[in-house]
Amino acid sequence: MIFVTRKMHFSASHRLFNPKYTDEENDAVFDKCNNPNGHGHNYYLEVCVAGEPNPETGYVIDLKILKRIVKVNFIDFVDHKNLNLDVPFLRGVIPTAENIAIAAWDQIEPHVTDGRLFSVTLYETENNFVEYKGNR
Amino acid sequence: MIFVTRKMHFSASHRLFNPKYTDEENDAVFDKCNNPNGHGHNYYLEVCVAGEPNPETGYVIDLKILKRIVKVNFIDFVDHKNLNLDVPFLRGVIPTAENIAIAAWDQIEPHVTDGRLFSVTLYETENNFVEYKGNR
Amino acid sequence: MIFVTRKMHFSASHRLFNPKYTDEENDAVFDKCNNPNGHGHNYYLEVCVAGEPNPETGYVIDLKILKRIVKVNFIDFVDHKNLNLDVPFLRGVIPTAENIAIAAWDQIEPHVTDGRLFSVTLYETENNFVEYKGNR
Amino acid sequence: MIFVTRKMHFSASHRLFNPKYTDEENDAVFDKCNNPNGHGHNYYLEVCVAGEPNPETGYVIDLKILKRIVKVNFIDFVDHKNLNLDVPFLRGVIPTAENIAIAAWDQIEPHVTDGRLFSVTLYETENNFVEYKGNR
Amino acid sequence: MIFVTRKMHFSASHRLFNPKYTDEENDAVFDKCNNPNGHGHNYYLEVCVAGEPNPETGYVIDLKILKRIVKVNFIDFVDHKNLNLDVPFLRGVIPTAENIAIAAWDQIEPHVTDGRLFSVTLYETENNFVEYKGNR
Amino acid sequence: MIFVTRKMHFSASHRLFNPKYTDEENDAVFDKCNNPNGHGHNYYLEVCVAGEPNPETGYVIDLKILKRIVKVNFIDFVDHKNLNLDVPFLRGVIPTAENIAIAAWDQIEPHVTDGRLFSVTLYETENNFVEYKGNR
16 A cells, blocks of 8 residues: 655635634634634645555556645635635634644545545644544 | 844735725736635745844844844734734735835834844745845 | 644754763764764654544644643753753653653653644654654 | 654656557656656655664664665665666656655665664655555 | 745756767766766746836736746746757757756746846755856 | 855754853853753755856856865864864854854855855754855
């Protein structure tokens, strides 16, 4: 088994808050990330597919095809968007890195036909990142 | 003369549009960056000071002091903020990388007491960056 | 389960040698790293916590809290220090990347209250790094 | 158990095509990578060894030794080479990242005497990489 | 004046040799880079334009437009190509980083209509790069 | 004119203090960097040479030769060393980044025979760096 990864990029804004919390609770929990007018990030998403190389091509999955799957089903929905307001599959979700990674998995996983989706890793900054392997 | 640089980070959201333009004109010029709900970036700012090393300390400027000057006069105003709505010194300014760099210069330059501010370089993404040397 | 990682930095000096070895043996094994006056590195430590996102916050662990745990229990002891002489929990330990990573785990693990510590990865240089998952 | 990684570099050219395919099939599958005169990459190879630190040295494996093993058995064969024409152990193999990683494993694995080879990760570009753990 | 930079990428192969040299001379001068079957790199090109920000847009030059200029006039000619054999404007040129940078300048400069081309910087590897400012 | 740069690496330890200062003054000025047992860094040095490409080779200076000049005259003296105690040309110098860069210039400049040394840039960390162009 080989693990093949494609890294992609998007820029987005978000605000972290729980509408069931008071303003004080949101400030206490989310601090600067609760700025009402939002802030933003250059996100990087690493999408990893596991499988056997096809002996005809030497590919587990053609990365051009994986790139297109990720673009059409995820990046096009979030790039240059406000993650609280603009993204159908994040409606009602607090857009933490954890929840964005789960959403990325759910958007991408059904479309991977060669090999199977093994993990998605989302970098919110150089110093903060999360990995999800679909094991809910 | 030695050029001493401190690199710092902030995360912010913005929307690029000219209020004098029609919606169609804003879309034509600013494209995805004109999303009404905004998007965002992890910005990196490199602040470069030129001067002679002090023979007593070996420093052109103590980078702890430079870091504090940049934090108090610029980073604290823009980090985890919406650059269109939250920043007094960007009011009425289209927050392109060019204009943010000019604003950073204007905010930081008067406070540099050892050496003189030589340049500010602002990275909006890994692939897009601007440099300003104050020569207006 | 989600894996959440915070990357942090410290600068430190060290010398690699075994006091039970002769000078010749230390030179043969540790080579340049056995310089008696020491040398140093910019170390990066990635601390990974595994757990379920809290449905109220969307966080496995608030990274501001994780950052503080790592700072107070590890970084403050090693940053701008000599790892052979200044660090209580490294006394008598050869400060290889392997042994520093084990010490980081032992210092941090008891303090992680949301989720559980999954791994620590220590970069000594861009090209050399070690990972430890606590499985002694 | 500790996982110790050494990252190394080589520059090489290659062409992706299957000699059993027609030109049209090769173009359809390999696209730009099928350019008859080839193209190339700066490859990075991360070689990870798993084991217990030796209590005498604090090392799982001396990275100077690991570096030498990787250099002599792999890097010297591929650095500044054409992967289709110049490399005995890639003869008849389509030099995709997947197949190069498998070849790296096979070249390096028998020579690791302290600990055991755990994984090889090959970066073809910053955005495309594959990992192999020997589990054929 | 503001300096605006767009970084772009291409992958290519090349061989360094002077057809007027003997094999021995080529080996002595170009060493590993003289491998007859070639080798390759992931090149990065930073294209810097200098000018005044347009007060209507805040842009010196729209980076989407600069990206297109660089793509159409340079990247499309060299990406996934053999620099010795496939590129009309490199015919008869030894494809060192220096000469590729000069060719990039000559290809791009006439097409920059907002501001003026200030420099091109070409990274052959992380450790080797050249800058050209057109001052022949 | 073309500017050709080679980036190199060394690991070293240092302590910042002025022997003419009291302990209190050294603490006030140099803070954590005044730790008596020292600390350390992974330093990166970029050495830039300016000149015309030789029409026979396409090189301003063969980077293999530049690498050797920098290694023999600078890196070999500082790599895996204590910059306060082990380096003849830093004796009596406070080893700030500024002073190390000046020393690097003085060590390297006389040996550059093709083109002329244009600048040395020393990175102490990712966020702190200095550039020197020899203009004393």
